[in-house]
Amino acid sequence: MTAPEGGGDAARDALSRSPRGVGAPLRRKEDARFLHGRGRYVGDIRPAGTLEVAFLRSPVAHARLLGVQKPANGLVFTAADLTEIAPIRANSALPGFRPSDQPALASGKLRHVGEPIAACVAASRAEAEDLAAACVLDYQALPAIADMLAARAPGSALIHEHWPDNAFLETRRDEDLADLDAIAAAKVRRRLRTARQSMAPLEGRGVLAEWDPRLEQLIVTTAAQMPHVTKTGLAECLGLDEGQVRVVAPDVGGGFGYKGILLPEELVCAALAMRLGRPVRWLEDRLEQLTANANCREHFYDVTAWADAKGKLLGVAVDATVDAGAYSAYPFSACLEAAQIGSIFPGPYVLPRFRFHTVSACTNKPPILPYRGVARTGVCYAMETTLDALARQLGISAQAIRAANLVPPTAMPYRNLVGKVFDSGDYPEALRRAVAAVDVAAVRARQAAGETVGFGLSVFCEQGAHGTSVYHGWGIPFVPGFEQAQARFTPDGVLELRVGLHSHGQGLETTLAQVAHEILGVDPARVRLVHGDTALTPYSTGTWGSRAMVMAGGAVAEACRLLGERALAIGAALLQAPVEGCSLRAGAIHHGEAQVTLDQVARTWFRSPQNLPANVDRGGLDVTAGYRPDPDTGTHSYAAHAVVARVDTETGNVTLEQYVIVEDGGVLVNPMIVDGQVLGGAAQGIGTALYEEMPFDTEAQPLAGTLADYLLPGATEVPDIRIEHMETPSPWTRFGQKGIGESGAIGPPGAIVNAINDALAPLGAEVLDLPATPARVLAALARAGRA
């Protein structure tokens, strides 16, 4: 049993290289149930006597709510009926942050279309919807704030009336860059927009709440990524102690951030279950999801960048606004995204001078939630398209300008000018490999022949698994600490792992079993992961921030190591050998030729304790261990995306001909699963780049109510993406692994729009806003006078 403290080449070199251990593309343990339709999602669970809820939701974006006339018969609850629910408060300690109260059911004011107003309860959803349709709303419309840039205009209606203007927070870093005009060889300014999106996991949200009178406990079964944080939020808003709340997250049909949030609907169902003494369930339908919860990615950037003749950046100034919607969602708050822009805008580059100003604007739209990549997708888009604009002005290649600015491997670990620390990697090599994987000369030849085809790049890094030292400063409702895992043997020798975070498609049942195999040599088939239930697992902030494999992987490794030590002592006693002379290998304790299996050790502890040594560890074969990397500033995976895109100047249609990703996620615990994460993320990024958009009209009415209007990329839109891996171990994590789950979704908009603009450059046209739909491409051509 090797127990390096973790990190770097040493950790990688110590790996067993077992075909079932860390580094193996092991097939997933969870597949069998999904392939046979035996997955179990919230919507599949319906205890006898369950009542269904339909929500009466706001039809308008901004209004004073004067009253709700309920139907004569039927169970309808408004805010006035459910006064036991305190409003959701997700504050931030960042100076100047303005807290908002998000009521579970609207009271006094309506602040976005789809805001829940009343819960209508019946035996079936259809009957509950009938009740909602029979309610009559009385409201007085107010001017709606539909655009984040207009939100702070003098005289605007105020969404939260005690605020001086419609902004949650502003952040800034002042630096006078005026002198750069005189010395720079190139200066560009771009104003760029990204669209409001819906994360749109295929399974919507859903919640089943039950009150157990015996345990005096609320049991909330919910599609959640962060069950323990949801539990804390439920307890706080319902005035319960946390022992009275159990949150169960069964199989979750995709999350991407959407299911990391405490829902008003969860609070309402919980309160109703307690009141009515019956199970109460609400399942989000797609219309609710699209219209009431379109809640991510909408950014505006005004970027100015200066470079010398070689393309070396001299300075960047960015003014960014994020449309944070009407409320601060729990737990990430309304400011995480915009405030993050200041610290991540420099990206993977050496930036000598930097000025930023960010605004978390408050609008009459659903509260913003962090979507896979969080602000990085927008930031990468802004930085990468700005770099290409500089390169075009300087007459140098997209590769050259990046090569001139990427942090070199010799500088690692590297601390940039805003204090981000990059752990390891060779960023320029990723760029070289991505460019080499595409025949750029062929693209240039086609361009010379008059084809509107282009080559585009994006390079970025992704901070993942950042912990206490990073998050305590945000002062939001949670701070990740030591991640805990429990490892224990059952009497027949099955290894049970318990972790408090949850899988929503990542395959943790497999990868954490691989970690256990790596340490203890146990067969992954004999490892059982218990997760997604706060009653059965240690506290965790959950699955977010690309942290699961770093944090839970590290915690499981440590728990297994300690469990192995205890098993070793028992095994040595059974072998009648000194502990020092024994070793744990391949699931057994060995002494010379003799061995006892871990199964035998387990059986001895539980069923033949008379055979235990006198000095046995009384903790038994049950260990809880905590883990946090040191330092815990996070791992930085990174990638270079390279795209060849063809643009049809008649229709505005964009075709992705080639897509290459060179990715470095450190040591890959399961390369097959990592590829899946990267590919799935990239498909979402392609959606951001080309298709997905929730338009709002001037009254802040969402205009896409079905998946025929809100376009998710399908099998014909996502090309056969090629992935190449680099594997630079993180010096700070247990096996050298890095967080990589969000990475794929970050790079596509920058690389794709750069390819489009490369294709359009001979025509003098440039796309600035996302998604680059045919209409926007044609508009760009029209602006250039070419269509």
Place this chain on the structure above:
Amino acid sequence: MKITLTVNGAAATVQVEPRTHLADLLRGELLLTGTHLGCEHGVCGACTVEVDGAPARSCLMHAGACDGASVCTIEGFGEDAVMAALREGFSAEHALQCGYCTPGMLVVARDIVLRLPDADEARVREELAGNLCRCTGYRGIVRAILGVLAARRGAAT
């Protein structure tokens, strides 16, 4: 109204309301929860089942219209060799993550394999256009189907 249909080889007589769709009947009444709902307006394909031998969107079919029909859901393919090969291929190619789209994908994939033995990658992708997956980026799904097609062509020659 009362209807009788065959579900996964067994006859079922059930009382349905006119507004109930087939997916709700399967999931709610018959407890066959392997059929999933992703949109309930015919776009995502998560609810795809086989009705009288062809894939159909169970969210768009009124249960009442299924009187006399024969329905096969993901729970009902038993030892079907094509389905078994697809399951194997899906796992080997990592064609599923959260698993929510998977039952609908498998029903459509089986139809592609049986109906279009010579389908190439472009054709497979076109045929999958009515089934959304938010997790995988489709590469594994496409490769799994192509793999089963290739294996069957190999076996046939």
